[in-house]
Each structure stands twice: as structure tokens, then as C-alpha cells.
Amino acid sequence: MGHNGINLTLPVEQSPFLLPNSSEKDSHRRRHKRNRKKQKIIALETETHFQIQTLQPGPFQKFRSHTHRHTVSHTVGKWQDRNCRKSGKTFVHRRWTNSNHDTSDYNDKIVLVSYNILGVDNAAKHPELYRDVSPKYLDWEFRKKLLCKEVTGYQPSILCFQEVDHFNDLNDLFAKNGFKGVHKARTGEACDGCAIFWKTEQFTLLHEESIDFQRFGLRNNVAQLCVLKMNQTGPSGDDITESPNDTSSPSLVIGNIHVLYNPKRGDIKLGQMRIFLRRAYTLSQEWGSIPVVIAGDLNSLPQSAMYQFLASSELHTQRHDRRMISGQIYPSEHVESQFWRNHVWRWTGEELMLATGSRNSYLRHPLKLSSAYSNVPGSFKYRDKVGEPLATSYHSMFTGTVDYIWHTSDLAPLRVLETLPMHTLKKTGGLPSKEWGSDHLALVCELAFVSDGN
Structure with a gap:
């Protein structure tokens, strides 16, 4: 999606032998929209999962992990921005991180x-x-x-x-x-x-x-x-x-x-x-x-x-x-x-x-x-x-x-x-x-x- 170079939208399959009429075009558009929305949701769930992990690998893995997390979180950020605007909250909201110990x-x-x-x-x-x-x-x-x-x-x-x-x-x-x-x-x-x-x-x-x-x-x-x-x-x-x-x-x-x-x-x-x-x-x-x-x-x-x-x-x-x-x-x-x-x-x-x-x-x-x-x-x-x-x-x-x-x-x-x-x-x-x-x-x-x- 632009920033990370990954296209999250899958193409809609069409028959090569038929030219779609207007109703079929509308149907294709609706399927295309549903698929696109579905793929976005899947991607966001995956990105959120990576975002909350705490990694303790070696120096090279640290750098790779940091770069990867920075990249995938960009899409999540844009998604949060839209939702925050709807709810009246600010996008720059800071998050708490809890200790691992029993408190x-x-x-x-x-x-x-x-x-x-x-x-x-x-x-x-x-x-x-x-x-x-x-x-x-x-x-x-x-x-x-x-x-x-x-x-x-x-x-x-x-x-x-x-x-x-x-x-x-x-x-x-x-x-x-x-x-x-x-x-x-x-x-x-x-x-x-x-x-x-x-x-x-x-x-x-x-x-x-x-x-x-x-x-x-x-x-x-x-x-x-x-x-x-x-x-x-x-x-x-x-x-x-x-x-x-x-x-x-x-x-x-x-x-x-x-x-x-x-x-x-x-x-x-x-x-x-x-x-x-x-x-x-x-x-x-x-x-x-x-x-x-x-x-x-x-x-x-x-x-x-x-x-x-x-x-x-x-x-x-x-x-x-x-x-x-x-x-x-x-x-x-x-x-x-x-x-x-x-x-x-x-x-x-x-x-x-x-x-x-x-x-x-x-x-x-x-x-x-x-x-x-x-x-x-x-x-x-x-x-x-x-x-x-x-x-x-x-x-x-x-x-x-x-x-x-x-x-x-x-x-x-x-x-x-x-x-x-x-x-x-x-x-x-x-x-x-x-x-x-x-x-x-x-x-x-x-x-x-x-x-x-x-």
C-alpha cells in the first residue's frame, strides 16, 4: 500500500470469454470491494499481532525486526487515524505498556x-x-x-x-x-x-x-x-x-x-x-x-x-x-x-x-x-x-x-x-x-x- 510496497488488494477473477453487462459490472465491483475490505482486515490483524510482540533476538535480528515493525505499522496507523477522527479522538494518542510482573x-x-x-x-x-x-x-x-x-x-x-x-x-x-x-x-x-x-x-x-x-x-x-x-x-x-x-x-x-x-x-x-x-x-x-x-x-x-x-x-x-x-x-x-x-x-x-x-x-x-x-x-x-x-x-x-x-x-x-x-x-x-x-x-x-x- 504505497509505503511498504505491498498491494493488499487481490484482483477479481473474470471470465475471458464474456463481456460483462452493466449489472455484471456492478456485481464485479461489489465483489472487488468486499475482497479488498476483507484483505485489509486480515492485513491489519496480522500487523497488530506483530506490533505487540517484544523481541529479544541478536543485533542483526533486532535491526530487521525493528525495520519490519516500523513498515507494517504504517498501515495500522492510517487505519487508526480514520477511526480516531470518527470517534473524536486524536491520532497521536500514546499507549501504555504494562510490566510483565504480577502487580x-x-x-x-x-x-x-x-x-x-x-x-x-x-x-x-x-x-x-x-x-x-x-x-x-x-x-x-x-x-x-x-x-x-x-x-x-x-x-x-x-x-x-x-x-x-x-x-x-x-x-x-x-x-x-x-x-x-x-x-x-x-x-x-x-x-x-x-x-x-x-x-x-x-x-x-x-x-x-x-x-x-x-x-x-x-x-x-x-x-x-x-x-x-x-x-x-x-x-x-x-x-x-x-x-x-x-x-x-x-x-x-x-x-x-x-x-x-x-x-x-x-x-x-x-x-x-x-x-x-x-x-x-x-x-x-x-x-x-x-x-x-x-x-x-x-x-x-x-x-x-x-x-x-x-x-x-x-x-x-x-x-x-x-x-x-x-x-x-x-x-x-x-x-x-x-x-x-x-x-x-x-x-x-x-x-x-x-x-x-x-x-x-x-x-x-x-x-x-x-x-x-x-x-x-x-x-x-x-x-x-x-x-x-x-x-x-x-x-x-x-x-x-x-x-x-x-x-x-x-x-x-x-x-x-x-x-x-x-x-x-x-x-x-x-x-x-x-x-x-x-x-x-x-x-x-x-x-x-x-x-x-x-
Whole structure:
């Protein structure tokens, strides 16, 4: 059917000896139409079957499977588009993927959203990133309503936003939906920051603090940390102080961060993450070894040393070029040789101090973290080989994944909201768009508290 080169319509057989009259022509047309419809249905059923499989083959098979699934899903997409228009739904609807584990015994659950919502000032300062985007889709009055409508549709418990420079607007909008929030703005010339919102009938704020990395000589990025306690007896909109030893209902640490963008300053990126993770761990211990969730825009790719640091809790800095820590700059072909992988890179004393806090080249963090998305197996239509989304950001200069949700082992991911297939994303011509209010896509996951019984 055009895109995949497969003709799903079978020819109608006709007798070579008879010329059909008008009634026979009508009959042939009806049979032709029935056959065509039948073949389409069969094809769609087959394509849907392939679409929901999760494959774990070798590298060559992965590539073949991904290409095949991308091709066959195009027809399904067009079919869904027609049906969505009839029902009033949007074609760009995102789907949930459930965990393979039995989740029936989990009681306390939360839905968490992490979203870089695109600062108004940032969008205005970098028009080259949005050259294919209509100005009306960049307008904040349009975007803020679209963002609120989208996010509340996920029925979230906790929201972690980055690039927030109109907090009061968001606070007013989300207050109408039962949320309360805290904001930390960046210092210096930049006016955006981070914000955490929580559903007041589900949570009580026990503690809140922020990190201004400028105080540590690590640029003017910021991070937030909140201790939230689930309400068991009823809604409460007031912030109260409780004992860390109170275990009547589960609590957790929520960390929200926007890491420095500069691709070449891996030392600063690591330093920001080091301080952030250490403080999240300390809070967890102070409040009774409670679970930790880390969310945000890390400005690092899934194949990067930064990702490796979060996943493995350690990193030998001198085995990596400082400029390659986040994976945003791709090394040339000769640099990717075996020699490069075993090479020891020279870091200056200042760079080591920024990255590790000492002259030691070995970096560790105390949390044992897992990625919510990589822990829920998904289709190659949406995920890379690590298990992360294929893309969480898309504009004229970049397409890829830089946003993540990490959690400790006392939380279990029950399901995640898939991002968009690449071909669907590219049809937008660039984000923001009519359907999406930012140049990033929201990450959404449902997490459950893991008790001894579970």
C-alpha cells in the first residue's frame, strides 16, 4: 500500500470469454470491494499481532525486526487515524505498556510525570530550533493550556517539570485540578527553573529543599528534592511536620533536576549529578530509608557514560573523554577503536574536583537505581536497545532521548507511557505542535511501593 510496497488488494477473477453487462459490472465491483475490505482486515490483524510482540533476538535480528515493525505499522496507523477522527479522538494518542510482573498485590501506587515543558524565554532566544514550527504553537497562552490538558489526562499523582519560567501560570492551572507546587528558579541570566507538583488529596509535603549548583562552582543549574507522604485518612492541603519514624503510611523522596546542557563539560554534568544523588540518599536515610525517585532532563543519551554512572553507581572518569561524558558529541570513527576504549584520558585537577569533589578519578554514588522505562520491556517501535524511549525531544537540531525516570528497588514500575514512533514524530515537522506543547515529550510511569509482603 504505497509505503511498504505491498498491494493488499487481490484482483477479481473474470471470465475471458464474456463481456460483462452493466449489472455484471456492478456485481464485479461489489465483489472487488468486499475482497479488498476483507484483505485489509486480515492485513491489519496480522500487523497488530506483530506490533505487540517484544523481541529479544541478536543485533542483526533486532535491526530487521525493528525495520519490519516500523513498515507494517504504517498501515495500522492510517487505519487508526480514520477511526480516531470518527470517534473524536486524536491520532497521536500514546499507549501504555504494562510490566510483565504480577502487580495485583501492590496497594500503594503513584503516577509520576517528568516533563521539560520548554521555557518561554528559551524558545524566544533560540528560533533556529523551531524554524519548522508555526509561531502559534510556540505561543505560551496556547501551550500552557495544551500542557495542562495533556498532563491532567494522565491522572498523575506527582509532576516534575523542567524549564519552568511561568510558574504562577502553571500553579493557577494545576491548583484547579487539586495540585500544589514548589518552584526553584535558576540564578544568573537564565530565568527558568524546576517545579514539583503533587496531588494534595494523595500526598502531604514533609520536607522541601533545593540545590543551586552555582554555590559549588557548577554553573547556575538547579535541582529540587521533596519528601512526600501518602495520605491514608483523607485529603489534606496543609504542609505539616511529622516524625521521620512515623511509618503509618509510605513516604518517598522526589528529586527533580535539569542538568547543564553544554556537551563538552562532562565534568560539570557529573558534579551536578554527584551532589544531587548524594543529597537524595541523605534525605532517604534521614526519613527512615524511604524510596527515591529521580526525574528530569539529564542532557545525556542512553549510551553515555553519564547513563552508565546512574545505572551502575560508579564511573572511572579517566576512561572517558570529558567531552564525551553525555554522549551528545559523537566521536569520529577512528576514536571509536579498541584503543580509544582502553585509553586513559588526562583530566586536570580542576576538572576532577568538579566531577568527583576530590582529586580522585573514581566516582561513586550511594543509590541503587533502575530506569523505569528500561525495567518495563517494550517494542522496538518505541524503544532503543537499552530499553529507553527512542526520542524524548525533537526539534530542528536534535532528535533523541535525554529525559529519564529512575527509582530505587523499593519501588516497582507497573507500567510506562510510550513516547511516539519515529515516523509519527517526524510527521509533526518539529515540536511543539498542534498536539504537543513542548519540544520534549512527557515521560509517565506508574510506580508501586514494594513491601516485604510483595
